Amino acid sequence: MVDIATRVWNHKWRIDPIVRSLIDTDFYKLLMCQSVFRNKPDTQVTFSLINRTASVPLAKLIDEGELREQLDHVRSLSLTRGESTWLRGNTFYGKRSMFRPDFMEWFENLRLPPYELERVGDQYELTFEGSWPEVMLWEIPALAILMELRGRAVLNDMGKFELQVMYARAMTKLWEKVEHLRQIPDLRIADFGTRRRHSFLWQDWCVQAMLEGLGNNFIGTSNCLIAKNRDLEAIGTNAHELPMVYAALAEDDAALAHAPYNVLADWHEEHDGNLRIILPDTYGTEGFLKRAPDWLAGWTGIRIDSGDPATGAETAIKWWKDRGEDPTKKLVIFSDGLDEQKIVELHRQFQGRVRASFGWGTLLTNDFRGLAPNDGLAPFSLVCKAISANGRPTVKLSDNPNKAMGPAEEIARYKRVFGVGEQTRMDVVV
Amino acid sequence: MVDIATRVWNHKWRIDPIVRSLIDTDFYKLLMCQSVFRNKPDTQVTFSLINRTASVPLAKLIDEGELREQLDHVRSLSLTRGESTWLRGNTFYGKRSMFRPDFMEWFENLRLPPYELERVGDQYELTFEGSWPEVMLWEIPALAILMELRGRAVLNDMGKFELQVMYARAMTKLWEKVEHLRQIPDLRIADFGTRRRHSFLWQDWCVQAMLEGLGNNFIGTSNCLIAKNRDLEAIGTNAHELPMVYAALAEDDAALAHAPYNVLADWHEEHDGNLRIILPDTYGTEGFLKRAPDWLAGWTGIRIDSGDPATGAETAIKWWKDRGEDPTKKLVIFSDGLDEQKIVELHRQFQGRVRASFGWGTLLTNDFRGLAPNDGLAPFSLVCKAISANGRPTVKLSDNPNKAMGPAEEIARYKRVFGVGEQTRMDVVV
Structure with missing residues (x-):
């Protein structure tokens, strides 16, 4: 049964928001956010988007205006009462009141901080700067938005x-x-x-x-x-x-x-x-x-x-x-x-x-491998990471050098300090 | 777009439950229940269904087996974690923790008590006996079930x-x-x-x-x-x-x-x-x-x-x-x-x-007046009331004698005690 009113209504949407809630995010982000809010609230950080799959030209696929609309929409979100009630009242890992009142009050008043977006070649430079507990909450929505806009670009050409x-x-x-x-x-x-x-x-x-x-x-x-x-x-x-x-x-x-x-x-x-x-x-x-x-x-x-x-x-x-x-x-x-x-x-x-x-x-x-024309929905490796803290670069070595990040001289220093020797390179698919 | 799997799935339902949650009820029931739980927990009451519109022959319209299945389904319900979290954590009328922990604990463990159902002529006698805080929670689901089964009986004959x-x-x-x-x-x-x-x-x-x-x-x-x-x-x-x-x-x-x-x-x-x-x-x-x-x-x-x-x-x-x-x-x-x-x-x-x-x-x-054949969905007046408490009959006079209930001699006594004189009769539509 086709509902004509619904169809017409759908056509009137200015945008179809990808992220519609501040808790449309990973639970560990909130746990970490509370920990940071408690232990390191004044740290200034920069998070940045990193597309490890250079063959996926995000800036060619995704319209900058649409990307901005989606990011702006996330900045318009705040915690709803039902979401707050759930976070405050639910049991997580068998524990009640996992999120403390001071954190919840802060979270209830939070809007995500500004972003900086620039097109560089076929990729976007998308960065977030500010206080750690605020900036860190951008990671998941930013990734979800880019993943879905890339998908929509492909779906747009399908009947x-x-x-x-x-x-x-x-x-x-x-x-x-x-x-x-x-x-x-x-x-x-x-x-x-x-x-x-x-x-x-x-x-x-x-x-x-x-x-x-x-x-x-x-x-x-x-x-x-x-x-x-x-x-x-x-x-x-x-x-x-x-x-x-x-x-x-x-x-x-x-x-x-x-x-x-x-x-x-x-x-x-x-x-x-x-x-x-x-x-x-x-x-x-x-x-x-x-x-x-x-x-x-x-x-x-x-x-x-x-x-x-x-x-x-x-x-x-x-x-x-x-x-x-x-x-x-x-x-x-x-x-x-x-x-x-x-x-x-x-x-x-x-x-x-x-x-x-x-x-x-x-x-x-997101396993649509082989299902879209030219395998246009094949997975790729996109991350959004802290790249600096209080003005100093961050470093990640990981157990796979293909996942390492940070300035070369700092990577060398970290390898020395942490005694990391030879590592095996492995392809990063996702 | 027809979803074939969904359609087939729908056909496999044994019953389509009318009431699927213990909080699919009126908020005042829960407020009153807490008050009763606190002030009169040991009162034994009987609640009974009363169809004030005798022209609607409920027992002719509704199959007794289906009615029992729906009532039995309500007895299988208990408060879910999400529901409990909401009741415990939400603000009601601007107040947090409206429902106290001892009440919530009781409610979380509650299953609705048995019912008694008998067909008498073209009507059902449906009664609930037991402790007041438990029995009172039957009122709303019992009414909703009878209203909807009557509706389904009419809809069944429509294309x-x-x-x-x-x-x-x-x-x-x-x-x-x-x-x-x-x-x-x-x-x-x-x-x-x-x-x-x-x-x-x-x-x-x-x-x-x-x-x-x-x-x-x-x-x-x-x-x-x-x-x-x-x-x-x-x-x-x-x-x-x-x-x-x-x-x-x-x-x-x-x-x-x-x-x-x-x-x-x-x-x-x-x-x-x-x-x-x-x-x-x-x-x-x-x-x-x-x-x-x-x-x-x-x-x-x-x-x-x-x-x-x-x-x-x-x-x-x-x-x-x-x-x-x-x-x-x-x-x-x-x-x-x-x-x-x-x-x-x-x-x-x-x-x-x-x-x-x-x-x-x-x-x-429920305003489907004039919309079904023979006006089969016209509203009628069904209530479910406390008819006795600790073995004594209850009485309601109300401001409309057509809404009064209780044994005649008790109604007379109440009218005397409360000094109620002449009242105006008004039709009760709903």
């Missing part, structure tokens, strides 16, 4: 029937992955696909498919809005931006060497249980674990976000054993470049040896 | 195109009412139509139409689920069941005469501001106000729910003046049998004399 078939195929494809994954009885998997999703509605559909197909093995979503709307667990802990900024703020090499542990010391004070997850790879997993204080071995688990995931997990298992911990009680969260085949393999490899868990991102919420 | 046209006409009809009401710049109106709605989806559509057409003049809905989903104010205060049960519990005539004021004394202790609304008509408005203690004149307003509404409002205005109160500061809530023409008239008549406000019920959410 109605083509579109219908394309989505039918994409749904079929995802459902086949889900059917594959439901063979694993004790799987634990979450949606981590907000930042590089095809669109909000598509992500929401993917979440429904996971829920429908995997039941309780689907443990939740990183997307707060979807978690709220669908009464799911909001999932996430912390990310590289914390050690990157803490490290940039270090006054000398000795302070630098200690910075990543300071992050986790602050986190330790605030959180327990499943929120105590180590992200060890910012400046090389190997050295990080070797020099880690003993209390860190008592944490609940580790998240493997770069390098070969099996190697990373083996390194963690060995480290726990060395520190007298029982790896079978520990959580290993795989979250880098997963697809269903990789998930099945990793699960098989580590079954019974650790408690494995999976944060499935881009290839859950 | 697809007929249905499409019928809903298009119903929407047009409501939108015309809304356009009429938007002429009143300072209107204050709320949706009170849960219990006798056409269906949940239709009520939800009506709320959207009010919101769209009236903006801030639409002040909210009595339906908690819709208020939650649409981030609206949940509206409501208290109802006749409180004085009816308090009165039934009175040990003698002196205690009986005082019972309605005890209700409001308990309420006074708990609530302030816009929740201090007198409902004076249970045993006759005239006498109730005459004998009211002075502190009651300080309350925010009055709700007129039976008799001629203009007369009721005039009575209240006179009473406030007699007690030295300024009526222009007082709220008069009209909530009985309203339609848009009546609303316009009442607004005009009391403009500037009191702060008028309207609780629009059946003819907002």
Whole structure:
């Protein structure tokens, strides 16, 4: 049944906003934001968009005016009462009042700060400058907007029937992955696909498919809005931006060497249980674990976000054993470049040896490979990162040099300080 | 675009549940429930369905098995986490934590108690017995189920195109009412139509139409689920069941005469501001106000729910003046049998004399008069009331003898105790 009024109404929209809520973002952003708000509120940072896939000419595909309209729309958003009520009142990881009243009051009054946008060749330079707790909240919406505008540019050239078939195929494809994954009885998997999703509605559909197909093995979503709307667990802990900024703020090499542990010391004070997850790879997993204080071995688990995931997990298992911990009680969260085949393999490899868990991102919420003309919707690697803090450049090494970032001389200094030697290069698909 | 999977899925439903949430109910039920939970938790009550429109043969229209399935479905419901979070965390009438932890804990563990259903001639006898705070929560879902099953019985005989046209006409009809009401710049109106709605989806559509057409003049809905989903104010205060049960519990005539004021004394202790609304008509408005203690004149307003509404409002205005109160500061809530023409008239008549406000019920959410064959969807008057408390019959007189209920000798006794003389009979449409 065609609803004529709805169709006409749809045609009257000035824009179709991509991000319509400040909680249409990853849960860990909010956890980190509260931590930053508490521990480093006055830090001045710059975040910048980085397209690691130069072959995707974003500025040729996306109209600058449309991009500005979408970014401006995000700046017009503020927390709604229902969103605030949910954040204040919901239980997260079994804990009530995760977000403290002073943080919530600040958040309720927040509008996102200005952005700077410039076209340079076929790419956009998009940067955000200001106080850390405000600027950091741009990362996810900025990425979601660019991903979806690139998608819309491709969809614009497709006819109605083509579109219908394309989505039918994409749904079929995802459902086949889900059917594959439901063979694993004790799987634990979450949606981590907000930042590089095809669109909000598509992500929401993917979440429904996971829920429908995997039941309780689907443990939740990183997307707060979807978690709220669908009464799911909001999932996430912390990310590289914390050690990157803490490290940039270090006054000398000795302070630098200690910075990543300071992050986790602050986190330790605030959180327990499943929120105590180590992200060890910012400046090389190997050295990080070797020099880690003993209390860190008592944490609940580790998240493997770069390098070969099996190697990373083996390194963690060995480290726990060395520190007298029982790896079978520990959580290993795989979250880098997963697809269903990789998930099945990793699960098989580590079954019974650790408690494995999976944060499935881009290839859950944006796998349109082979479905659009000229493979125009193939995934690409777009990030938005802190590039400086209080005027000093940030550095990330990671366990894959293709994911490293920062000025060359600073990378060299960090490698020296953190004792990072030879690393294996791996293609970054997403 | 037809979604084949959805259509097939729809055909697989065993039942289409009419009430899907324990907060798909009127807000005042929850306020009263908390008050009862606090003040009279051990009272044993019986609630019973009463069809005041004998010409609508409910047992001929509605299949007993389907009715039982719907009632059983309500018994399977419990408060979801999101619902509990909203009740615990939301602000109601500007107040946070309206619902206290002990009440919420009880509510979170609640399942509705059993029902008794029997067919007697062309009507159903449907009764609920047990502790007051549990049984009282049956009223709204029971009414909504019977209203909607009656509607479905009629819709079952209509074809697809007929249905499409019928809903298009119903929407047009409501939108015309809304356009009429938007002429009143300072209107204050709320949706009170849960219990006798056409269906949940239709009520939800009506709320959207009010919101769209009236903006801030639409002040909210009595339906908690819709208020939650649409981030609206949940509206409501208290109802006749409180004085009816308090009165039934009175040990003698002196205690009986005082019972309605005890209700409001308990309420006074708990609530302030816009929740201090007198409902004076249970045993006759005239006498109730005459004998009211002075502190009651300080309350925010009055709700007129039976008799001629203009007369009721005039009575209240006179009473406030007699007690030295300024009526222009007082709220008069009209909530009985309203339609848009009546609303316009009442607004005009009391403009500037009191702060008028309207609780629009059946003819907002279930006005399908003239739209179905044989006028099969015309509104009728169905209620679900407390008929006894701790084994004693309850009595309601109201300002319209056609709304009176209770055993004849008890009605006579109440009329004597409350000094109720001649009353004007008025047709009860809804």
